Amino acid sequence: MIAIIDYGVGNLFSLTSSLAYLGLESKVTGKPQEIEAADRIILPGVGAFGDAMDKLNQTGLVPLIRSQAEKKPLLGICLGMQLLFEKSCEYGEHQGLGFVKGEIASLAEDLPDKTLKVPHIGWNALHIRRQDPLLRYIRDGEYVYYVHSFYGKNCAESTLADSEYGLTVTGVVRSGLVWGTQFHPEKSGDTGLRILKAFGEL
Amino acid sequence: MITKRIIPCLDVKNGRVVKGTNFEGLRDMADPVEMARFYNTAGADELVFYDITASAEGRTLFTDILTRVAREIFIPLTVGGGINTLEDFDRVLKCGADKVSVNSGAIRNPGLIPAAAQKYGDQCVVLSTDVKRVDGRFMVFAKGGRENTGMDALDWIEQGVKNGAGELVINSIDTDGVKDGFDLELLDAVAARVSVPIIASGGAGKKEDFAELFRHKGMDAGLAASIFHTKQVEIRPLKEYLRSCGIEMRL
Numbered sequence: 277m278i279a280i281i282d283y284g285v286g287n288l289f290s291l292t293s294s295l296a297y298l299g300l301e302s303k304v305t306g307k308p309q310e311i312e313a314a315d316r317i318i319l320p321g322v323g324a325f326g327d328a329m330d331k332l333n334q335t336g337l338v339p340l341i342r343s344q345a346e347k348k349p350l351l352g353i354c355l356g357m358q359l360l361f362e363k364s365c366e367y368g369e370h371q372g373l374g375f376v377k378g379e380i381a382s383l384a385e386d387l388p389d390k391t392l393k394v395p396h397i398g399w400n401a402l403h404i405r406r407q408d409p410l411l412r413y414i415r416d417g418e419y420v421y422y423v424h425s426f427y428g429k430n431c432a433e434s435t436l437a438d439s440e441y442g443l444t445v446t447g448v449v450r451s452g453l454v455w456g457t458q459f460h461p462e463k464s465g466d467t468g469l470r471i472l473k474a475f476g477e478l
Numbered sequence: 479m480i481t482k483r484i485i486p487c488l489d490v491k492n493g494r495v496v497k498g499t500n501f502e503g504l505r506d507m508a509d510p511v512e513m514a515r516f517y518n519t520a521g522a523d524e525l526v527f528y529d530i531t532a533s534a535e536g537r538t539l540f541t542d543i544l545t546r547v548a549r550e551i552f553i554p555l556t557v558g559g560g561i562n563t564l565e566d567f568d569r570v571l572k573c574g575a576d577k578v579s580v581n582s583g584a585i586r587n588p589g590l591i592p593a594a595a596q597k598y599g600d601q602c603v604v605l606s607t608d609v610k611r612v613d614g615r616f617m618v619f620a621k622g623g624r625e626n627t628g629m630d631a632l633d634w635i636e637q638g639v640k641n642g643a644g645e646l647v648i649n650s651i652d653t654d655g656v657k658d659g660f661d662l663e664l665l666d667a668v669a670a671r672v673s674v675p676i677i678a679s680g681g682a683g684k685k686e687d688f689a690e691l692f693r694h695k696g697m698d699a700g701l702a703a704s705i706f707h708t709k710q711v712e713i714r715p716l717k718e719y720l721r722s723c724g725i726e727m728r729l
Binding site for chain 1: 479480481483518523548549550552553554571572573574576599600601644645673674675698728
């Protein structure tokens with residue numbers, strides 16, 4: 277069973293539907309015993325970093341998530357991936373979970389080409405930089421669906437894949453049993469489904 | 479780099495897709511779920527569903543269809559038609575929509591876009607506008623294009639973006655159904671005023687029309703209904719053609 281951490285952010289309809297479509301049992305939960313009983317964990321998220329981190333801290337689940345992430349695969353999606361980083365500068369500086377070395381920065385500030393639109397929304401090619409079991413069912417250059425205004429940087433040692441949008445946008449990270457995708461696999465068509473399938477087999 | 483998008487639009491009335499359809503090999507040629515499956519396999523980058531029913535029964539049927547589509551098709555879904563309140567946003571987002579398109583609802587209630595953008599984020603709010611030339615000026619039309627609101631379209635659209643619309647569907651009534659190309663004059667005028675993604679609608683009749691569209695700065699997506707439904711233009715060959723023209727496409 278996959279425990280999808282419930283901390284009151286985002287719409288989880290597509291995520292739960294895509295896992296069900298793949299035959300992967302999942303449950304949206306904030307109960308410690310269910311998270312402990314799960315064989316893997318997904319940390320979802322949309323919205324602002326500081327607000328989401330506050331909500332996650334308020335659940336009291338952070339120490340449990342830390343200890344569980346040493347025993348079983350954890351996947352952060354979109355803002356959930358960003359929370360895995362050490363810190364973010366979105367509306368002030370905020371501490372993240374610190375699984376992944378690096379930081380979350382503003383696309384609008386860093387983009388050299390100011391005519392590029394922010395948020396970065398749409399289908400972009402995912403370039404695989406390091407082979408990994410999570411990416412075993414996809415080929416280099418397949419398209420994934422992004423919706424975000426902030427991005428992970430200074431995280432080269434954890435980066436598995438990235439996309440180009442006027443700068444290098446971190447697409448997939450990994451540190452130990454913790455993975456993260458900036459894009460939405462649950463909205464990335466067949467490519468996304470194959471990534472989720474691989475996560476279910478990790 | 480981000481791809482340009484090809485978006486089929488499904489107008490749903492009483493649980494059925496209306497506008498001419500000509501799908502061979504489908505069990506039910508006007509079943510929205512079947513058509514969504516077909517377009518997903520064909521390589522559509524996104525799907526737009528418009529609810530054109532007026533009755534409560536039709537609305538329930540529509541949300542039921544949306545839920546069924548969202549349970550098995552994992553590409554972005556935009557929903558429009560009958561969106562007048564935040565409750566309407568909530569209703570379709572809970573059924574699996576990713577973006578919500580407002581048109582008449584925003585004309586009737588100018589507070590709708592800012593309130594929705596605040597609650598769900600700009601990326602979730604799509605402003606759809608029906609535009610027609612009147613005495614050489616672009617005007618906003620309401621009620622499915624039947625009524626001139628008296629509002630200048632470019633001002634209206636610019637204000638909508640300032641209020642938080644994260645994306646625009648620009649539907650030209652002048653070129654709609656003519657099949658001789660998108661209304662590039664209108665689209666260029668819009669692109670000069672805003673910097674959010676623009677989805678062009680109305681006028682596509684052949685694959686070259688899409689290539690011409692994407693040569694214009696600021697155009698992100700081409701939307702069409704009947705030419706895709708009738709297979710006058712097929713999505714995969716269209717995308718292959720566009721890629722051969724040097725336009726980035728998801729294939």
